[in-house]
Amino acid sequence: MRVLAAMSGGVDSAVAAARAHDAGHDVTGVHLALARNPQTYRTGARGCCTLEDSRDARRAADVIGIPFYVWDMADQFHESVVDNFVAEYAAGRTPNPCLRCNEKIKFAAVLDRAVALGFDAVVTGHHARLGADGLLRRSVDDGKDQSYVLAVLTRAQLDRAVFPLGDSTKAQVRAEAAERGLAVADKPDSHDICFIADGDTRGFLERRLGTAPGDIVDSRTGETIGTHNGAFSYTVGQRKGLDLRVPAADGRPRYVLSITPKTNTVTVGPREALAVDVVTATRVIWHGEPTPVECDVQLRAHGEVVRAEVTVEGDTLTARLHEPARGVAAGQAIVAYRRDPGGDAVLGSATITAGVPVSSGPAEPAVAHA
Known part of the structure; x- marks a missing residue:
């Protein structure tokens, strides 16, 4: 089978590509350049959109012995993931950008291009399995399972997906990478949101949406007990960073219960109200x-x-x-x-x-x- 291996520059995707190659598939590696300006995205080992990641992916492909290319998908990523992320927060919702990236980029734009170029499937380093019945299943490594962020895939997309790591733990993947001589064997996993360079989600949203002062209201009394600079900065269940002026009568902490963009109001209340x-x-x-x-x-x-x-x-x-x-x-x-x-x-x-x-x-x- 002729397959395209999406190589992020991390240990998982490198081992997935190597396993696909060992299985006898005709494998081509591709790194997705997702940043319009890579210097503005995370640097070092914390991200998945950096120049370092591209170089790590290329070196891994060389060790495996497969062709390697870089595809510029920055515009698609910005429109489908980054813009969606901002719009969802503006509407009072809490998006999952990794899920959207899998849906719109890795298994839509990439898969469509791969099929057009004659590839049969896309290989990724996600920790998930595909059963004989075609259903997506959890990884054997519960702590690394990624079936949640892949569950948005359609039947047609799953039919052209290959997840070689679903039967292995992360420790096993790292050990295998070391045995194969892959330099990324000990590379830390990426964390947080790759397109927010400093990890400051509130600041990122404020730079794009501007400030919009509004009230924070107590659900039990209807009293305004604080203010905010933008309802988009909050998510349901949040406790920290509320900066409330009036303590609760019972002295207990309060949590965000709802966000109403129409009135720019954040409503807070006791934990049990969640x-x-x-x-x-x-x-x-x-x-x-x-x-x-x-x-x-x-x-x-x-x-x-x-x-x-x-x-x-x-x-x-x-x-x-x-x-x-x-x-x-x-x-x-x-x-x-x-x-x-x-x-x-x-x-x-x-x-x-x-x-x-x-x-x-x-x-x-x-x-x-x-």
């Missing part, structure tokens, strides 16, 4: 059996797993949680998993639109308001 037992979502990708179905749902990357009854009707997914969850934010993904002996299988995913508080009726969204 609890929701119904989650609604849209932009549904569903691979599983007809619903309703009992399954596990994950509401954030590396977040808690909750048992739920999931129903899909058209482009709307509704999850009725068996136990309340906290910090459910609009814009994040909800991913449904079926418990299987061979590893949890992804049934589908959708983008969260709202969560219903435990004490509320179905008409009271708790996550974000337009």
Whole structure:
């Protein structure tokens, strides 16, 4: 099989490319240049869009013995991921840029170009598995599992995806890289958001959206207890950085409960008010059996797993949680998993639109308001 190996410059993608080559595939490595100005993105080992990463990927391809190219996808990345990230925060939602990058760049723009050039599939270093039934499954390494950010892929995209690392732990991958003589064997994993050079998400958004002072309101009293410079700086479940003028009557900390861009208001309240037992979502990708179905749902990357009854009707997914969850934010993904002996299988995913508080009726969204 003729495959294109996406090589980020990290240890995972290098070992994935090497394994594909060992399996007898005709492998070509490609590094995606995603930064319009690489110097403005993270430097050193902390990022995935740097000049150093490009060089590391090229050196790994040389060791493996495969052709290597750099594809400039900066414009597509900026439009599909960076602009989307800013727009989602402006709308009071909390996006996941890694998920969007997988959906729009690695398994849309890259895959489309690869197929047009005659490649059969795209190989990546994601920690996930594809079962014999074609369903995406969790990695054997729970701590590194990336099925959550891949669950947005369509059936057609999964059919042309290869994930060679799903049956290995991260420690095993590093050991193998060292045995192969790959210089990236001990390279630290990338963290945070690759296109925010200094890690200051609030500052990044403020530079693009400007300041927009507004009120922070107590959910119980309706009193204005603080101000902010932009509701986009907050996410549901946030506790730190609220800078409230008036302490709570009971002395307990308060958390962001909802964000209303229309009035530029951030509403805060007690931790228990974050609890929701119904989650609604849209932009549904569903691979599983007809619903309703009992399954596990994950509401954030590396977040808690909750048992739920999931129903899909058209482009709307509704999850009725068996136990309340906290910090459910609009814009994040909800991913449904079926418990299987061979590893949890992804049934589908959708983008969260709202969560219903435990004490509320179905008409009271708790996550974000337009």
